[in-house]
Amino acid sequence: MAELHTLTAHELADQMRRGAVSAREIAEATLARIAAVDERVKSFVTVTPEAALAQAREVDERRARGEALPPLAGIPIALKDNLCTRGVRTTCASKILDNWEPPYDATVVARLRAQHAVFVGKTNLDEFAMGSSTENSGLFVTHNPWDLSRVPGGSSGGSAAAVAAREATLALGSDTGGSIRQPAAFCGVVGLKPTYGRVSRYGLVAFASSLDQIGPMARDVTDAALLLQAISGSDPSDATSAPVAVPDYMQALRPEVKGLKLGVPREFFAQGVAPEVEAAVRAAVDRLVALGAEAEEVSMPHIDYAFPAFYIIAPAEASSNLARYDGVRYGLREPASDPTTMMERTRDAGFGAEVKQRIMLGTFTLSAGYYDAYYLKALKVRTLVKQDFDRAFERFDLLVAPVTPTVAFAIGERANDPLQMKLADVCTVPVNLAGGPAIAVPCGFHAGLPIGLQLMAKPFAEETLLRAAYTYEQATDWHLRAPAL
Amino acid sequence: MTEFEAVIGMEVHAELLTASKMFCGCPTTFGAAPNTQVCPVCLGLPGSLPVPNRRAVEFVARTALALHCEISPRSIFYRKNYYYPDLPKGYQVSQYGDDPIGRNGYIEIVVGGQTRRIGIRRCHLEEDTGKLFHVSPQTSEVDYNRSGVALMEIVSEPDLRSAEEAREYLVQLRAILTYLGVCDGKMEQGSLRCEPNISVRPKGSAAFGTKTELKNLNSFRAVSRGIEYEIERQVAVIRAGGQVTQETWRWDETRQVTAPMRSKEFEQEYRYFPDPDLVPMVFTPDWVQTQQESLPELPRQKQLRFQEQYGLPAYDAQILTETRALADYFEAAAARHADAKAVSNWVMGELLGRLNAASLDISESKVTPEGLAGLLDLVANGTISGKIAKDVFEEMFVSGKAPEAIVQEKGLTQISDEGALATTLDAIIAANPKEWEALKGGKEQLTKFFVGQVMRATKGRANPQLVNDLLKQRLAS
Numbered sequence A: 001m002a003e004l005h006t007l008t009a010h011e012l013a014d015q016m017r018r019g020a021v022s023a024r025e026i027a028e029a030t031l032a033r034i035a036a037v038d039e040r041v042k043s044f045v046t047v048t049p050e051a052a053l054a055q056a057r058e059v060d061e062r063r064a065r066g067e068a069l070p071p072l073a074g075i076p077i078a079l080k081d082n083l084c085t086r087g088v089r090t091t092c093a094s095k096i097l098d099n100w101e102p103p104y105d106a107t108v109v110a111r112l113r114a115q116h117a118v119f120v121g122k123t124n125l126d127e128f129a130m131g132s133s134t135e136n137s138g139l140f141v142t143h144n145p146w147d148l149s150r151v152p153g154g155s156s157g158g159s160a161a162a163v164a165a166r167e168a169t170l171a172l173g174s175d176t177g178g179s180i181r182q183p184a185a186f187c188g189v190v191g192l193k194p195t196y197g198r199v200s201r202y203g204l205v206a207f208a209s210s211l212d213q214i215g216p217m218a219r220d221v222t223d224a225a226l227l228l229q230a231i232s233g234s235d236p237s238d239a240t241s242a243p244v245a246v247p248d249y250m251q252a253l254r255p256e257v258k259g260l261k262l263g264v265p266r267e268f269f270a271q272g273v274a275p276e277v278e279a280a281v282r283a284a285v286d287r288l289v290a291l292g293a294e295a296e297e298v299s300m301p302h303i304d305y306a307f308p309a310f311y312i313i314a315p316a317e318a319s320s321n322l323a324r325y326d327g328v329r330y331g332l333r334e335p336a337s338d339p340t341t342m343m344e345r346t347r348d349a350g351f352g353a354e355v356k357q358r359i360m361l362g363t364f365t366l367s368a369g370y371y372d373a374y375y376l377k378a379l380k381v382r383t384l385v386k387q388d389f390d391r392a393f394e395r396f397d398l399l400v401a402p403v404t405p406t407v408a409f410a411i412g413e414r415a416n417d418p419l420q421m422k423l424a425d426v427c428t429v430p431v432n433l434a435g436g437p438a439i440a441v442p443c444g445f446h447a448g449l450p451i452g453l454q455l456m457a458k459p460f461a462e463e464t465l466l467r468a469a470y471t472y473e474q475a476t477d478w479h480l481r482a483p484a485l
Numbered sequence B: 001m002t003e004f005e006a007v008i009g010m011e012v013h014a015e016l017l018t019a020s021k022m023f024c025g026c027p028t029t030f031g032a033a034p035n036t037q038v039c040p041v042c043l044g045l046p047g048s049l050p051v052p053n054r055r056a057v058e059f060v061a062r063t064a065l066a067l068h069c070e071i072s073p074r075s076i077f078y079r080k081n082y083y084y085p086d087l088p089k090g091y092q093v094s095q096y097g098d099d100p101i102g103r104n105g106y107i108e109i110v111v112g113g114q115t116r117r118i119g120i121r122r123c124h125l126e127e128d129t130g131k132l133f134h135v136s137p138q139t140s141e142v143d144y145n146r147s148g149v150a151l152m153e154i155v156s157e158p159d160l161r162s163a164e165e166a167r168e169y170l171v172q173l174r175a176i177l178t179y180l181g182v183c184d185g186k187m188e189q190g191s192l193r194c195e196p197n198i199s200v201r202p203k204g205s206a207a208f209g210t211k212t213e214l215k216n217l218n219s220f221r222a223v224s225r226g227i228e229y230e231i232e233r234q235v236a237v238i239r240a241g242g243q244v245t246q247e248t249w250r251w252d253e254t255r256q257v258t259a260p261m262r263s264k265e266f267e268q269e270y271r272y273f274p275d276p277d278l279v280p281m282v283f284t285p286d287w288v289q290t291q292q293e294s295l296p297e298l299p300r301q302k303q304l305r306f307q308e309q310y311g312l313p314a315y316d317a318q319i320l321t322e323t324r325a326l327a328d329y330f331e332a333a334a335a336r337h338a339d340a341k342a343v344s345n346w347v348m349g350e351l352l353g354r355l356n357a358a359s360l361d362i363s364e365s366k367v368t369p370e371g372l373a374g375l376l377d378l379v380a381n382g383t384i385s386g387k388i389a390k391d392v393f394e395e396m397f398v399s400g401k402a403p404e405a406i407v408q409e410k411g412l413t414q415i416s417d418e419g420a421l422a423t424t425l426d427a428i429i430a431a432n433p434k435e436w437e438a439l440k441g442g443k444e445q446l447t448k449f450f451v452g453q454v455m456r457a458t459k460g461r462a463n464p465q466l467v468n469d470l471l472k473q474r475l476a477s
C-alpha cells in the first residue's frame, strides 16, 4: 500500500470504509510528513498535532461503534491562517494580530468539524491575503515544493504548498483576485474559487468583502468537489451568502463534455502570457475538443480594465476592513500616552509595507473629491466586466484561460517590482469582479514547474466546472505527478 | 435695532426598542455590567459579519411612514469610517446619500395656536458606538454594551424658528415614537438624544446665518434653555459686530450656559461607501402599504379626536396625547365618568403634578383610571366636597386605595344635614359678634370668614353651598 500521506481524500475514505486503515494512522502519517518536510517548505504557521490526533481518535471511536460517517471524517485538512479557529491562534500572517486566538470558529471550520475532518494546522499566506507569492507574509516565506528556490504563489501559498508537498490531503484557501487559483497553478494542485455567496465568509478575516470567497484546494478534482460540498450553502451569519440550494457535486464528476461550448477569450492570452503557458493551455483546449467539446475564440473588450478596477475596489474595501486593528481590543499594542498615538504606533509597527500601501491607496480613492473619479468609476468598470462575462455565457458554457502568465518565479525576483508581482493575478482577477466560479487544474509543466488551466463558469455553475475539469483530469496525468522532496 | 429670528434644524437619535442589537443577537438591556452584552460581531472581531435586524428595519420604516416620509424602494447601508476607541470596527454602519429608508416627510406642531409643518429630511438606521470612560490621565476604559445597538436618526429641515417650536417638535416626535412603540423616549437615559443646529438671521432675510450644533441636551428643559441661550449668544455676537463660527457647542447643565466643544472649520473625512458585507434593503409597495395600514392612531390624529369627541380645548388634547399611556389613561377614566373636562383637569393638574414631583411615569401611578373616575363621581354626587377630594386623591396616590374606602374609613362624607350645620354656624356667630355685626353692616368679604370657620369646625366636610345658604337666611332675617 502507498504511504498514507500520498493518497487523496476519496482514496483514504475508501480505505477507512473498508477498515484497512484508521483515522489515527492517517493523522500520524500526515503529521510525520509535516515533520519531515515543513522545515524546508514552510507551509504552516501553526501545526496542531494534539488536536488533530484527538479528532482522529474520535473518528475511530465512532467507526468502532459502527456509525456512518460523513465523507470527510478523518481526512487531514489544512486551513489558511485567515480562517478563524476557536482557541487556535489565527495570525493572517500579520504581526498586528500577535497570536490572537479567536473565540469562535469560521462557518466553514464549523462545517468541517461537524464532518469530523481532522485539522492539522494553519497555513502561511501573504499578510491579510494581500499578495501573489506569500513573500508578503509578516512571519516567513513559504517555498514551492517543486523548486524550493521559487515562490508557491499567493496569497494561499501555504495551503497550496501543503497540498502539493503532501503535508495535508486537503486545504482551504481564500480567493479575492486569484489567491486560490494562482498558487494552485504554481504548485500543480487543483484550486476552486466558488461563486461569490456560495460559501459563507463568516469567520474569514476580510480583505475585500465584495470579492473574498473561501474555496477548496486539493490534489484532484474529486477531492475538490468533496471539500466544496462540505463547505457550501447559505449561512444565516453571512448576509451575502446566497440562498441557493447546493447540488450534489459528486454527480457532476463524470467524463462527459460532448457538446460543451468553450469560449477562449483572446484578452486572457494577450497580457504577457509566456509562450509555454499559452501552448499548454491551448493544448488543453484541444484535448477537451478531442473529448467532444466545442471551442471558439471570443473577445471580452473590458477585461483589460478589470485589473486596474480591482486595484481600486480591493484596497478601498481593505482600507476600511483593516481599520479595526487599532490595538484597543486584541492583537498588538504599542503603548503611548494617548489613544490616538497608541493606534498610530500600533498600526505602524503591526502592518507590513504591502498592507500599508494598499490601505493608503484605498483611503485615497474613498476620499471626498476622489471617490467619483476612482471608486465609483471602478464600480462602473466592474459592471462592464460583469456584462462581458454575462454576454460570453449566453454563448458558452465555460471560458478557458491560463491561470497565470508564467510558471512560479524565484523568491525575491519580483520583490522590488510590485507591478510585475501583481500581474501574476492578471488572468484570475476578472472573474472575481464578475462573481462567478473558476477552477485551476494542472495542465502541463515547464522546466519542471507546473502550469495551470483555468476554467470559468457563470454564477452557481460549479457543476459544469467540475465536470469539464474532471473529464480533462481523467484524460491526463498531470495531477498524478508529485514533487520530489 | 435689527430684529433677529432663529433658524433651527433638529437631528434626533432614537434608540430602537428591539430586543437585540442591529447586526447581532446580543441583548440591549440598559445598565448591564460593562462588556457583558457583546459577541464577535458587535466587538468587531476579525472575520465577523453583520446580519441586519429585520425588526429594526421595520421600526424605522414604520416611523418614516408616521412622519409622512416616502420610503426608498431600495435603501443601502454605508460605512462611515473614522478612528475612535469606542468604535470597534473603525467604521460605523450608517446610511448616507439619497437612499435612506425614509425621506421628505413632516411633523405637524401647534405653537401659540398656530399649526406648522416641520419638514423631515431623512429618517434612517444606524448602529450605536461603545462608551469611552477616562478613568485616570493614564487609563481609559471602554464598554461595548452599547456598541451595535440599533439607532434611528431623524433629521428635520431647518424649519423651526424658536426654542419653543423646537421643544414642541421634540415633544411631538417623541409622542410619535412612543405611540409606535419603537423607542421609549427617555431623554435622561439617552435613549432619545437631540442635537439641534442653530443659526440666527435678521428677520425677513432669506439667507441662512452660520450655524452651530448643540450637544448634551438631556431633557426637554435643557432643550428649551440651551436653544434659548444659544440664540441669545449668537444675537449678542452679531450685535457686537462679531461673527458666529461654525462650531459644536455643549450645554452645561450645572452652569446653564453653552460652551464650545470643537471647531468644525474643516469637514471630517468619513470616506462613506456602501458596506459590502450588507445587501440593499428592498421595500416593495405591498409591504409598505401593509405597514401603512397597520399604523396605530398617531398623536396628532388623537389630539383632533379628543377635541371632537370629548369637547376638550386644544391645549388639553395636546398634553393628554403626549404619550400613548397618558392618552389611554385619560380615555379609560373618561369612559367611566361623564364629565370629560373634569377628568382632563384632574389628570393634567393633580395626577401629572404629583407624578412629576415623584418622578414617576403614568404606568407607575397607584391611582387607577377607575379610581380617579370614582373620586370624581363622589364629588359630582355631593358625597364629598372638591376640597376633600384633593385629600382623598393624595391618600389614593400614596396607598392606591379606592376613594370610596378612604371616604368611608376616615368619615369624610360631606355634611349636608341642615340642622347640624345650623347649630355649628350659630355657635360661630355667637362667638364672633364683632364680625357678625360688620357683615350685617355690609362688609361682604366676611362671608368667606364665616364659611371658612364652619369648614374648619367640620374638618372641611360641610357642604359649602349649604353653609352659604344658611348664612344668607340668617342675614335676611
Ligand SMILES: [Zn+2]
Binding pocket: B021, B024, B025, B026, B037, B038, B039, B040, B041, B042, B043, B148
Ligand atoms: Zn453582539
